[in-house]
Amino acid sequence: MSKKLAGYGGLGIILLIASFLLCLGIGAVKLPVMDIVQILLHRIPWIGDAITPTWSPAFEQILIKVRLPRIILGMLVGAALAVAGSGFQGVLRNPLADPYTLGVSSGASVGAAVLIFFGIQYSLVGAWTLPLVAFFTGILTLWGVLSLARDGGKIPTNSLILSGVVMQSFLGAIVSFLTAMSKGTVNEILFWTMGGLSFRGWSYTLMLLPYVLIGFVVIWSCARSLNILALGERQAAHMGLHVERLKLVTLIVSTLLTAAAVSVSGVIGFVGLVTPHIVRLIIGPDYRLIIPLSAIGGAIFTMWCDLVARSILAPIEIPLGIVTAFLGAPFFAYLLYRNKKQRNGGKV
Amino acid sequence: MINVNNVSKMYGEFSALRNVSCSIQEGEWWGIIGPNGSGKSTLLQLISGVDKITTGELKIRGHHVSKYGRRELSQMLAVLQQDGLPAISFPVRDIIEMGRFPFQDWMGRDLGDNADTIIEDIMNKLQLQELGDRPLDELSGGQRQRVALGKVMAQEPRILLLDEPTTFLDIYYQLQFMELVANWRKETGITVIAVLHDLNLAAQFCDKLLVLQEGEVVGLGTPDEILTEDNIRRVYKVDPAVVQHPKSGVPQVLLSRT
Known part of the structure; x- marks a missing residue:
């Protein structure tokens, strides 16, 4: 297990760093990779002193003030959503669960939209207000979806997806209504429904960081238990697992991760x-590997999607949520198709 | 070892078990038999501690079963259900290792220091070596049930609860499964409590039989005492012929057409 983790984890981190440098370089102004590495190293204490600046100050400004915060934020958002997704999938034992299909993202966005509509996103507890409210509306949504989908103690895939869709359309309507009603804040609410990373800056990145770190550690520490849960709830209980406790912790932390991501970047499905x-x-199915590798994978995936979003039609920027949906929805359809095929023993 | 004293279980208004009492000694193999819906699995779930008893008392090693923590209980008692393991794609070795879960700390380290030897021994004993890296969902039903047995063996329990473990197996694997459990019991002296549908297997492997009918105990004794034509007619509403097994002499039940 640990050998596999080191191998694939190492590979993932190399991919992550390569993507990171590439995405930093590509944009309206092309930055050479060597300059990027030097600028970044220069910022690190001790090592930095050994490097003499040979790059133009404009490059440094673009890199540090514009691209770096955006790309790091994208990585964090991607990692948060991917870890939340693996948490939901593990605890619901359903491969089609994800913050978006479960409606949790939409739920969180309703909370955010209401706050922005009334202009009170910094009331209560300052910058923490938005993620907190998003968390509460997100968890309410999750509760609603799960109780709609539950059928005699079990949660069948089909009814889970249906309940997710129902919830999403309803909540989507609320957000659209708020968008239609508001005047000055139209763009800001609209932004939440489509998702994006533009103009976020370092403050958002720093706000998201603790959520992602803590959430990741908690979900990863549940990995072994999630493996046991794959044997079925009753059997897991027979093996000494506190099933209800595990479900509660994983659902809450996954929702928290989703809400934190949504409150900085909107709904990215x-x-x-x-x-x-x-x-x-x-x-394979081992959550001890799936969770850390999903975190890395989610970061890479989001980074690339954001690169597409900001560069393919530059200077027009496509909202990030639209790019991920273009890629993700067909993939979702493919999974449904494969699921059906498996159930019918190879025939469609 | 296990003392069941006047235990009743209600599910809402429905009474699943009424005033069940029995006393199971260490190292015995008990069979629980009875028609469908007579409360056999319910009794097993109560002993396993996952379901709570409504009235009465149930003690394992002198302590109320509800007083044990989940983990503490699972270090002493293992359960194998009739559907065994779901079709998951974990490799066989990983699944057997999951049996060590009750003995692992939060980092996944085993509290015993010979976990690897335990797992290798089990793989050898159950002839699973060659299947070690195969995903479970590619195995046949019989192989899968052997993996399920390996997993509970890795749990090193003192009490093994079996819930109709041979239901989905052909006669070769049925017998193989029961022999594996019998060998395990011979080597470690564990206590076995098995819900069984097959009366003939029950007669050959169990020391004691407990007969349930509509949630009540209607018979308790050795297979010779319990498996009589009268008893079976009364409990199962069928017309049997009971003969002696030509090799071992234990009672065997033949069914007659009406």
Whole structure:
């Protein structure tokens, strides 16, 4: 297990760093990779002193003030959504669960939209207000979706997806209504429904960081228990697992991760679905591997999607949520198709 | 070892078990038999501590079963259900290792220091070596049930609860499964409590039989005492012929057409 983690984890981190440098370089102004590495190293205490600046100050400004915060934020958002997705999938034992399909993202966005509509996003507890309220509306949504979907103690895939869709359309309507009613803040609410990373700056990145770190550690520490849960709830209980406690912790922390991501970047769908799936296809069903590798994978996936979003039609920027949906929705359809095929014993 | 004293279990208004009492000694193999819906699995779930008893008392090693923590209980008692393991794609070795879960700390380290030897021994004993890296969902039903047995063996329990473990197996695997459990019991002296549908297997493997009918105990004794034509007619509403097994002499039940 640990050998596999070191191998694939190492590979993932190399990919992550390569993508990171590439995405930093590509944009309206092309930055050479060597300059990027030097500028970044220069910022690190001790090592930095050994490097003499040979780059133009404009490059440094673009890198540090514009691209770096955006790309790091993208990585954090992607990692948060992917870890939340693997948490939901593990605890619901359902490969189609994800913050977006479960409606949790939409739920969180309603909370955010209401706050912005009334202009009170900094009341209560300052900058923490938005993520907190988003968390509460997100968890309420999750509760609603799960109780709609539950059928005699079990949660069948089909009814889970249906309940997610129902919830999403309803909540989407609320957000659209608020968008239609508001005047000055139209763009800001609209932004939440489509998702994006532009103009966020370092303050958002720093706000998200603790959520992602803590959430990741908690979910990863549940990995072994999630493996046991894959045997079925009753059997897991027979093996000494506190099933209800595990479900509660995983659902709450996954929702918190989702809400934190949504409150800085709006609704970005399918990251939490696509990433754990691809990871699972490569390394198998062990959550001890799926969770850390999904975090890396989610970061890479989001980074690339954001690169597409900001550069493919430059200077026009496509909202990030639209890019991930373009990629994710067909993938979701493919998974449904494969699921059906498996159930029918190979026939469609 | 296990003392069941006047235990009743209600699910809402429905009374699943009424005033069940029995006393199971260490190292015995008990069979629980009875028609469908007579409360056999319910009794097993109560002993396993996952379901709570409504009235009465149930003690394991002198302590109320509800007083044990989940983890503490699972270090002493393992359960194998009739559907065994779901079709998951974990490799066989990983699943057997999951049996060590009650003995692992939060980092996944085993509190015993010979976990690897335990797992290798089990793989050898159950002839699973060659299947070690195969995903479970590619195995046949019989192989899968052997993996399920390996997983509970890794749990190193003192009490093994079996819930119709041979239901989905052909006769070869049925017998193989029961022999594996019998060998395990011979080597470690564990106590086995098995819900069984097959009366003939029950007669050959169990020391004691407990007969349940509509949630009540209607018979308790050795297979010779319990498996009589009268008893079976009364409990199962069928017309049997009971003969002696030509090799071992234990009672065997033949069914007659009406």
